Amino acid sequence: MQHSIGAHVSDHDHGHVDHEGLKVLGFWIFLVTDCLLFATLFATYAVLHSHTNGGFTGKDFDVPGFIIETFVLLISSFTSGLAVLQMHKGNKKGLIGWLVITLLLGATFVGMEIHEFASMAAEGATLSKSAFLTSFFTLVGTHGLHVTFGIFWMIGLIFQVSRKGITSVTTRKISIISLYWHFLDAVWIFIFTVVYLMGVM
Amino acid sequence: MSNHEQHTGSVKAYVTGFVFSIILTIIPLVLVLNHMMAKSALVVSILFAAVLQFVIQLFFFMHIRDGEGPRYNVMALVLGLIFVGTIVVGSIWIMSFNEIVQ
Numbered sequence: 001m002q003h004s005i006g007a008h009v010s011d012h013d014h015g016h017v018d019h020e021g022l023k024v025l026g027f028w029i030f031l032v033t034d035c036l037l038f039a040t041l042f043a044t045y046a047v048l049h050s051h052t053n054g055g056f057t058g059k060d061f062d063v064p065g066f067i068i069e070t071f072v073l074l075i076s077s078f079t080s081g082l083a084v085l086q087m088h089k090g091n092k093k094g095l096i097g098w099l100v101i102t103l104l105l106g107a108t109f110v111g112m113e114i115h116e117f118a119s120m121a122a123e124g125a126t127l128s129k130s131a132f133l134t135s136f137f138t139l140v141g142t143h144g145l146h147v148t149f150g151i152f153w154m155i156g157l158i159f160q161v162s163r164k165g166i167t168s169v170t171t172r173k174i175s176i177i178s179l180y181w182h183f184l185d186a187v188w189i190f191i192f193t194v195v196y197l198m199g200v201m
Numbered sequence: 202m203s204n205h206e207q208h209t210g211s212v213k214a215y216v217t218g219f220v221f222s223i224i225l226t227i228i229p230l231v232l233v234l235n236h237m238m239a240k241s242a243l244v245v246s247i248l249f250a251a252v253l254q255f256v257i258q259l260f261f262f263m264h265i266r267d268g269e270g271p272r273y274n275v276m277a278l279v280l281g282l283i284f285v286g287t288i289v290v291g292s293i294w295i296m297s298f299n300e301i302v303q
Binding site: 190 | 215233240244262
């Protein structure tokens with residue numbers, strides 16, 4: 001093992017390109033493990049959602065609020081794709097511009113979610129009120145934390161791209177955060193359908 | 202460099218994917234808010250729209266078919282989806298049985 005790593009380092013050009021591809025594959029495997037995390041939270045929600053303890057139910061969700069949240073996230077998924085397109089054209093300004101728009105949309109989404117959670121808590125619908133609310137806040141909150149993490153990650157990458165430009169390393173990093181962002185949108189589609197739409201049904 | 206030179210999507214592919222995802226969000230919304238179907242048919246249709254939209258994200262945005270050689274990302278994803286199905290469907294099945302015996 002040690003020997004083969006040494007051989008790779010000496011053969012620098014070849015080894016480098018292979019590793020970039022391998023890192024993207026590694027990220028796909030991370031996304032699969034993240035799928036498992038969300039699957040357990042979805043299963044918990046599916047089992048507990050009818051246990052509302054006489055309080056807040058799915059019918060009480062703020063309909064315009066979650067519709068706007070959904071479209072904001074959908075648009076941000078599209079703009080993160082446009083950022084990658086600009087990167088492949090070698091347009092550094094375009095790349096940074098679309099990344100900034102994406103993270104502003106992401107911040108809007110998180111802000112709306114915090115507002116939603118706070119107004120629910122103000123009505124007495126807190127984490128400890130019922131099994132339904134425990135599973136709801138855990139599932140939707142975990143997704144919100146992922147988006148928040150993505151925003152800080154994107155801010156870091158914007159600084160890195162503006163200092164180092166579009167290199168093979170920053171290309172890989174932007175491709176990976178774009179995958180992450182599309183994945184979060186995909187998870188939200190299921191939260192939108194299973195939690196919100198089925199809740200207000 | 203071959204990995205980077207692969208087709209990584211075009212504006213057309215992104216716009217197509219975006220339009221599809223908007224349509225697939227509006228259809229279930231309209232169905233639910235106007236109470237247009239019987240409950241079980243409604244649940245099946247909106248879940249179908251969600252799965253379809255997930256597939257569109259994978260192909261139009263996440264470029265799951267990119268890259269050469271064995272597609273380990275697809276294999277990992279398929280394995281992941283089997284686990285996801287087992288966890289979610291299995292849990293609901295077991296817990297619905299629990300409600301019958303209680």
